[in-house]
Each structure stands twice: as C-alpha cells, then as structure tokens.
Amino acid sequence: MASPVVRRAPYKDFLQPCTQRRFASVLGWLLAFSLVEALFVPRLHLSWSLFPLTAVRTLLVFGCVVFVVVLRIAHPHVGIRTTNSPFDTFKQNALSLSASETILTYTLSAFLFSQVYLSCAADYANLPWVTYHSGDRARLNERAVFFTLSLTLLGTFEGTLHMWCDYDKLILGLVKENNADQGPDAPSPKQEDAIEKFLKRVPAMVKASFTVSVSVALANYAVLYSFLLRNSAWGWAMTLLRPFYNLPKTNIPPASAPWSVWMLGRTVLAGFLLCLLFGVSNVAFTNYLAREPLKNGQPLTSESKDPNGSLLNGLKSKKARISSFAMWELALIARDFDVRRKAIFEDIDRKDGPMWSQIYVICLGAIKALEKRIDDYGKPPAPSATAAELASQTKPSARVVEPPTSANIWQPAPPPKTLRDSLGKLVADVTKSPGKKPADTLVPFAKKTVADVRDSLLTKQQQENLSRDGAVGGFHWALQQMLGWPVLGWPFQQRYSRRVATAVLGTPYGDFSLYVNSAFTLSRLAVASLNEDNYGNVHRDVPTIIRTLTTVIKKLEIFKDNYPIHWTDVQGIRECGHVDEVLNALKEALGRVVVAFEKYSTDLRLNRTDIRLAKEAAEKPGPVPLPPAPKAGDSQPEMVQVH
Numbered sequence: 001m002a003s004p005v006v007r008r009a010p011y012k013d014f015l016q017p018c019t020q021r022r023f024a025s026v027l028g029w030l031l032a033f034s035l036v037e038a039l040f041v042p043r044l045h046l047s048w049s050l051f052p053l054t055a056v057r058t059l060l061v062f063g064c065v066v067f068v069v070v071l072r073i074a075h076p077h078v079g080i081r082t083t084n085s086p087f088d089t090f091k092q093n094a095l096s097l098s099a100s101e102t103i104l105t106y107t108l109s110a111f112l113f114s115q116v117y118l119s120c121a122a123d124y125a126n127l128p129w130v131t132y133h134s135g136d137r138a139r140l141n142e143r144a145v146f147f148t149l150s151l152t153l154l155g156t157f158e159g160t161l162h163m164w165c166d167y168d169k170l171i172l173g174l175v176k177e178n179n180a181d182q183g184p185d186a187p188s189p190k191q192e193d194a195i196e197k198f199l200k201r202v203p204a205m206v207k208a209s210f211t212v213s214v215s216v217a218l219a220n221y222a223v224l225y226s227f228l229l230r231n232s233a234w235g236w237a238m239t240l241l242r243p244f245y246n247l248p249k250t251n252i253p254p255a256s257a258p259w260s261v262w263m264l265g266r267t268v269l270a271g272f273l274l275c276l277l278f279g280v281s282n283v284a285f286t287n288y289l290a291r292e293p294l295k296n297g298q299p300l301t302s303e304s305k306d307p308n309g310s311l312l313n314g315l316k317s318k319k320a321r322i323s324s325f326a327m328w329e330l331a332l333i334a335r336d337f338d339v340r341r342k343a344i345f346e347d348i349d350r351k352d353g354p355m356w357s358q359i360y361v362i363c364l365g366a367i368k369a370l371e372k373r374i375d376d377y378g379k380p381p382a383p384s385a386t387a388a389e390l391a392s393q394t395k396p397s398a399r400v401v402e403p404p405t406s407a408n409i410w411q412p413a414p415p416p417k418t419l420r421d422s423l424g425k426l427v428a429d430v431t432k433s434p435g436k437k438p439a440d441t442l443v444p445f446a447k448k449t450v451a452d453v454r455d456s457l458l459t460k461q462q463q464e465n466l467s468r469d470g471a472v473g474g475f476h477w478a479l480q481q482m483l484g485w486p487v488l489g490w491p492f493q494q495r496y497s498r499r500v501a502t503a504v505l506g507t508p509y510g511d512f513s514l515y516v517n518s519a520f521t522l523s524r525l526a527v528a529s530l531n532e533d534n535y536g537n538v539h540r541d542v543p544t545i546i547r548t549l550t551t552v553i554k555k556l557e558i559f560k561d562n563y564p565i566h567w568t569d570v571q572g573i574r575e576c577g578h579v580d581e582v583l584n585a586l587k588e589a590l591g592r593v594v595v596a597f598e599k600y601s602t603d604l605r606l607n608r609t610d611i612r613l614a615k616e617a618a619e620k621p622g623p624v625p626l627p628p629a630p631k632a633g634d635s636q637p638e639m640v641q642v643h
Contacts, residue, residue: 110155
C-alpha cells in the first residue's frame with residue numbers, strides 16, 4: 001500500500017494568520033488610545049467622564065480610525081517607491097484609484113470624528129448644529145459648520161500626506177551576521193520590539209500632529225473659510241438640515257461669523273487629537289506588520305507538516321510581499337536555527353531537485369536580477385513579436401517603374417498656345433537666365449547694415465549674452481537657481497540617490513531587503529555546509545557563487561561611479577543609501593564565502609585570479625584620511641597641500 005501523500009501547505013496559510021494576529025494587536029492599541037482620547041472630550045454629565053466606555057464614546061472614537069486601518073490592509077507594498085523625482089511620483093499616483101480611496105477614507109474619518117466631538121461637547125461650548133433663539137425659531141449654528149469644515153479639510157490634508165510620504169510601504173528587516181568579536185556562538189542580534197519602536201516615535205508624532213493641526217486650522221480660519229468656502233459650506237449645511245428642521249429658506253450666511261480665538265483653539269485641540277489618532281494607527285500598523293516572521297520564537301513554517309515545502313512555496317510566490325517574507329524567514333533560519341538549517345541540506349528527494357539546489361537558484365536569480373538591470377540600463381526595449389509582425393505587414397511594396405518612352409527627347413517643345421503657358425515660359429526663362437539674382441546683391445548689404453547697427457549699440461559682452469549659447473546658459477542658470485528653492489524647486493530635482501535606486505532596484509517599488517537577505521542566505525548556507533552538508537551538494541555551486549558575486553559587485557561599483565548627475569540635482573551628492581546597503585551586503589557575503597573556501601580553492605577549481613578578484617571585490621573602502629594639521633611654525637597654513 002502506497003504511503004499517503006503529505007499535503008504541502010502554501011506559505012500564505014502561515015503568513016496570513018500571523019498577519020491577522022498582528023492586526024488584532026494593532027486594534028487593541030487603537031482601542032486603548034481611543035479610551036485615552038475619549039477622556040479629553042469633556043462632558044458635564046459625570047457618567048461621560050468616569051465611564052466613557054459605557055457611554056459608547058470610546059467605541060465611536062475607535063470607529064473613526066478603523067477605516068484608516070482597513071485602508072492600510074488594502075494597500076500595503078514592500079519596499080520603497082522608485083521614481084526619478086518627487087514630481088514623477090506625483091504624476092504616477094495622483095490620479096490612481098488608491099490615491100482617491102486614501103483621500104476619501106481620511107476625509108470620511110475626519111468628518112465622523114468631528115461629529116463625535118460635536119455630540120460629546122459640553123453645553124457651554126455652544127456647538128450644536130441647530131440653535132433656538134427668540135420665538136423658538138431654529139437657526140443653523142455656524143460654529144458647527146466651521147468646526148466640521150476645518151476637521152474635514154484636515155482629513156483631506158492627512159490623506160494627501162499619507163500618499164506623499166508613502167505610509168503604505170513596509171520596510172522588512174535585514175539579517176546581519178553575529179558580531180565577529182563575540183565569536184560564532186554569540187547570541188543573534190535581537191530585533192527591536194514594536195513597543196520600543198512606538199515609544200521612540202511618540203515625541204516626533206506629537207510634534208508633527210500639533211504642527212499639522214495648527215497649520216490647517218490657521219489656513220482655514222484666515223483664508224479658506226473666510227474668503228472661499230463659507231457660502232458653499234453654509235449652503236450645503238442648510239440643504240441637508242432643512243428637511244429635519246424649520247430653517248429659513250434663504251442660504252445667506254449671517255453677518256457675524258464664528259471668528260474668535262476660542263473657536264480657533266477648540267479647532268486646534270480637536271485637530272491635534274485627530275492627527276494623533278491617525279499617527280498612532282499608522283505607526284502601530286507599520287511596526288507590527290513589519291516584524292520578524294516568527295511565532296513563539298520559531299519560524300512560521302515550523303508548524304507545517306512539510307516545513308521546507310511550505311517555505312519553498314513562499315520563495316517561489318509571484319507576490320512580492322509573500323516572497324520577501326519567505327526570504328526573510330530563510331535568512332533567519334540560516335543564521336539562528338541549526339535544526340532547520342541542517343534539514344535543508346538533508347532534503348534531497350524533492351520533485352524539482354534537492355532543497356539546497358532550489359534555494360541556490362532562487363537566491364542567485366535575485367542577485368542576477370540586479371546584474372540584468374545594470375546591463376540593460378540605457379538600452380532600448382526589445383520589440384515584441386507582435387510589433388515585428390505589424391512592421392512586416394505595413395512594409396511598402398516595391399515601386400514599379402514604367403518603361404522609358406521611345407519618343408525623341410531632342411525635339412524642341414511646341415510653342416505655347418494659351419496665356420497660362422506663355423507666362424510659365426517667361427518665368428522659366430528668367431530663372432534660368434545667367435547673371436546675378438536680386439538676392440545676391442541685397443542679402444549681403446542687409447547683413448552688413450545689421451552688423452554695423454549692432455556694433456554701434458551693443459558692447460561685445462552684451463552681444464555674447466544675447467547669442468544663442470549665452471541665452472541658453474542664462475536660462476539654465478536661472479532654472480538651477482529656481483530648483484534650489486526648498487519648496488518650489490525640490491519636487492523637480494532628479495537627485496542621484498533616487499535615479500540610481502530606480503535604475504538598480506527596479507520600478508515601481510524597490511525591495512532592497514530581498515537582495516540583502518538573498519546574499520546573506522546564500523553565503524551563510526554555503527559556509528555552514530562545511531560542517532553540515534553530509535551529501536556534498538553545496539561545494540559544486542561555490543565557484544559559481546564566488547564568480548557571480550564578484551561580477552555583480554564590480555558592475556554595481558562601476559555603475560555607481562560612472563552614473564551621471566542630472567542637471568537638476570543642485571546638490572550633486574553621489575550617495576544612495578539603499579543601493580549602498582545592497583552593495584555592502586554583497587561584499588560581506590562574498591568575503592564570508594572566500595574566507596571559508598579559500599583553502600579549498602584547488603579542489604573547487606578556482607585559480608588565483610578568481611580568488612584575487614574576489615578579495616578585491618569584497619574589500620570595503622576605508623574612511624577618507626583627514627589632511628595633516630599644520631605645524632605651529634607654519635606662517636601660511638592655508639597653503640598646506642591637501643593630499
């Protein structure tokens with residue numbers, strides 16, 4: 001009887017429950033913070049102050065921010081957005097569906113929060129939507145209109161800021177080797193806890209929330225509501241509330257507007273609480289969902305009946321988020337979990353080949369993807385097969401030339417018979433007649449006259465400035481001065497760091513953690529195979545690993561050094577942190593493999609040139625030495641030569 005086939009659970013069956021547990025933790029944080037914020041919305045009644053949870057106020061505040069958390073679940077992406085300039089980012093995302101959903105979600109959340117605040121405000125605040133004066137005549141309270149509009153605009157601004165700062169990105173962890181000074185058996189560096197990260201962000205979060213709240217409230221108080229939106233907001237409020245209240249028929253706002261320092265302070269306070277609520281939700285969501293793929297201190301796939309198979313399923317996934325988390329887990333296994341690492345070398349009976357061979361292909365493929373982008377940079381895209389077929393179909397057919405005539409070509413033309421033929425002959429005779437043409441005499445005279453006038457009116461310097469090169473240079477200088485402005489010019493600057501990251505990491509998102517963890521996994525498993533690979537499958541691939549890493553490092557270094565700085569980059573700083581992180585990881589991986597296998601270079605068929613080139617590629621540049629300090633007796637220290 002054949003043994004039953006063990007079902008290989010897909011990797012998402014382990015990643016999704018982990019994500020749901022972390023999502024529940026985020027909701028718990030938000031519920032606790034909603035309870036704290038509910039205490040800052042005072043009510044005269046004692047039950048609202050002492051028992052906000054029983055008064056449903058906490059749940060109402062919590063319900064306002066749930067929409068933002070759901071939005072974060074719908075639009076996460078791993079890695080940074082890669083574009084040449086902030087303006088390119090704006091063009092790609094301004095009219096997208098995700099941008100519309102984000103702004104509308106924040107606006108709706110802010111509107112609901114404003115209504116919760118109005119309903120919970122004290123009686124002395126005078127913030128109901130409808131007030132009753134003499135004769136019990138209902139009137140619309142403009143204070144509520146102003147307050148609601150201010151918080152709604154704040155929500156719109158927060159949604160725009162969410163898209164501009166790309167709060168949806170998830171930056172996964174980078175697995176590093178243990179500290180060499182502590183030995184190979186040293187404990188692994190512990191990742192910073194999500195609570196610690198959150199507490200470190202609290203001061204900056206409070207400062208940013210207060211700044212945004214004050215800025216939007218002042219803009220609405222001084223300009224937007226006063227000169228642009230007052231009539232529209234009043235008309236909409238009257239239209240929506242007139243079916244429920246006996247309001248006046250006219251939509252003309254009253255002469256006295258709610259412009260007071262007290263109202264401005266109330267708006268700033270509510271806006272600060274709202275911004276803080278948004279900030280807590282975003283920071284908590286990012287910190288919890290970007291945690292290590294571990295459960296109870298073990299890899300996520302440890303509970304699978306086929307752990308290696310589930311991990312392979314994640315590594316081969318077409319979804320970037322799943323494959324990146326799976327690679328992160330594999331890197332952690334290669335460093336911290338000896339039992340799982342040994343199981344990789346012993347798993348040799350798989351359908352598509354041994355476990356190591358499949359991991360080797362996946363990790364090396366990720367590294368070679370960098371090499372391919374570098375090689376293909378600047379080349380025109382290859383035409384597709386359909387384009388080539390269309391080009392062949394639209395190719396014009398060969399022109400058929402009529403045979404030459406047999407008439408006598410020396411026979412004179414017949415005399416003209418009509419007035420039109422006579423005029424045509426006259427014009428042809430004039431143009432073919434010898435002698436100077438009128439233009440041959442007038443054009444040089446006109447040029448000389450213009451030159452004399454120019455020399456008499458303009459100096460030589462002014463003539464150079466008005467020339468084509470001078471005008472272009474002046475225009476170019478003016479553009480560079482405008483690009484140097486911090487607010488107006490910055491969106492159009494194509495800085496070196498952004499352009500290199502776009503070229504190397506790819507578009508629209510660049511997940512540099514995938515390449516860092518791939519290089520670490522490949523090198524760490526190769527080194528561990530010296531003691532744990534009982535079948536000897538790894539050593540056959542070591543030469544390819546060394547040569548590939550050497551080639552990619554050299555190409556990446558040359559590409560970075562020779563990459564031109566765009567003329568809009570007014571700073572001209574040749575640094576790119578994300579690409580440098582990848583380059584350092586490749587160097588560390590190559591150095592790790594070379595140190596471990598150099599003594600076996602002859603058996604691995606690695607010649608001295610391969611080892612020398614690998615060592616040169618793995619060498620990290622040292623710090624730039626400072627110039628020597630001038631001696632006390634030097635009379636002119638400014639003339640000391642700097643090497």
